[in-house]
Amino acid sequence: MRKSPFFAPAAAVAAALAVAGAAQAQPEAAQSAVNVTLGAELQSRVDKLGDREVGEQVARLQTEVEQALSQRYPGASAQLVLTDLKPNRPTMQQMRDTPxxxxxxxxxxxxxxxxxxxxxxxxxxxxxxxxxxxPSIRDVYGYGVWHDADRAFDRLGAGIERGRY
Incomplete structure (x- = not known):
């Protein structure tokens, strides 16, 4: 009797769901809690940069710091304030506002x-x-809107993992 190829992907999906369920079953105490808020000056510029894009950068910072804390300080928490955020290229909101x-x-x-x-x-x-x-406009080599902000978050995460903070 031949096995149907239709069931092979279903078995792979079931295995992936089982692995994902096991990952979610880890105790909450082992996960780090990171709270990121916006500084007053940055809050005043959110409308100019775009609410969605700033929110995505807050989530990116939160994820990077959570990963770094879980590596260096399991069970730690962080209260962070994103005081400044500048894009390398125009955001969608900036392009809408300035055609x-x-x-x-x-x-x-x-x-x-x-x-x-x-x-x-x-x-x-x-x-x-x-x-x-x-440091200068000549040092901007990335093609993404938030390339240097992402670089900043990566460097902060690396500093946390090394124990600098």
Whole structure:
């Protein structure tokens, strides 16, 4: 009797769902809690940058810090404030507001600044103050809108993993 090829993908999907279910069944205490808020100055510029895109960057920062904390300080939590955020290329909102911007040729110095505290599982509080912006327009080589902000979040995560914070 021949096996039908139709059932092979179904078995693979079932196995993937079982693995995903097991990953979600891990205790909540092992996962890190990261809360990211916007600084007052950045909040005043959200309408100009675009609410959705700023929200995506907050989520990106939160994910990066959660991963770094789980590596270095399991069970730690962080209260972070995104104080500055600048895109390398125009956001969708900026292009709607200023039709003359070119999404390809309009380039600027981008990056991000973050402040806050990390509280380890044993209660130790560690201050965080980090910023990265391209040093000059010649150093902007990425093609993404948030290339330097992503680089800032990656460097912050690497600093946390190394124990700098």
């Amino acid at each position: 003359g911007l070119d999404p390809i040729r309009s380039v600027s110095i981008g990056g991000a600044a973050v402040e806050g505290t990390i509280v380890t599982a044993d209660g130790e509080s560690r201050p965080v103050k980090f910023s990265y912006f391209s």
